[in-house]
Amino acid sequence: MFIDISTLGLFAISAAALTLIPGADMLCALSNAITQGTKAGLITVLGAVTGVMCHIGLAIAGVTALIASSPVLYEFFVIGGALYIMWVGLGIFNNKNTISLQNNSEQKSLSELYSQGLLTNVLNPKAIIFTLVFIPQFIQVEAGMPGMQMLILGVELIFIMFLIEIPLMFLAGEIAMKIKRRPAIGVYINNFFGAVILLLAIAILAARLF
Secondary structure (H helix, E strand, O other), X not given: OOXXXXXXXXXXXXXXXXXXXXXXXXXXXXHHHHHHOHHHHHXXXXXXXXXXXXXXXXXXXXXXHHHHHOHHHHHHHHHHHHHHHHHHHHHHHOOOOOOOOOOHHHOOOHHHHHHHHHHHHHOOHHHHHHHHHHHHHHOOHHXXXXXXXXXXXXHHHHHHHHHHHHHHHHHHXXXXXXXXXXXXXXXXXXXXXXXXXXXXXXXXXXXXXX
16 A cells, blocks of 8 residues: 555544635635525635645646745745735625625626636645645655655545535535625625635735745
8 A cells, every 4th residue: 555544544634624724715615605605615616626636736747846946936936826816805805796696697607616716726825835845744755656645645635625615615505595685794704705815815925025
């Protein structure tokens, strides 16, 4: 076996803990689930998971390591990702489509929801650092085939993400259905998610630029 059961268990606990820490991807998914319903949140999660799959594939191929070996390229990627996350936060903060769901024409299409989840994770510095720093700590070099080990851990991570985030989307959808007749609450929730994502982006930029 490429990787032992105890390592898989430790990775599962660590990955679950990190997944529960709200990141830009989860905040976007929750915001979409609350403003457009459970389906919107699930599609966003699917996009976010696809983004994680991209990072895992790049890590296996060695591209992530190549980015890490080039400080200029890495900084460019991190700052560009932070700017995109800031743009997403501004979009949520200024979104007039609140929980009232009265104007369906303003709702994002399924492709827009998927793309938002995908790009938020593909350009998310947290996701880059996760595959670059966190996952390799569980690779057992002496067992051989590190690429296969990375793939196994990647599949486990994706399973854990679905296990945690799918119930959260259903919960967010239920909350939306219960309070959709009170648009003011929707405005506050929208502003909260947008503000938190903006603060995340600003924190990333501040850490890189100052």
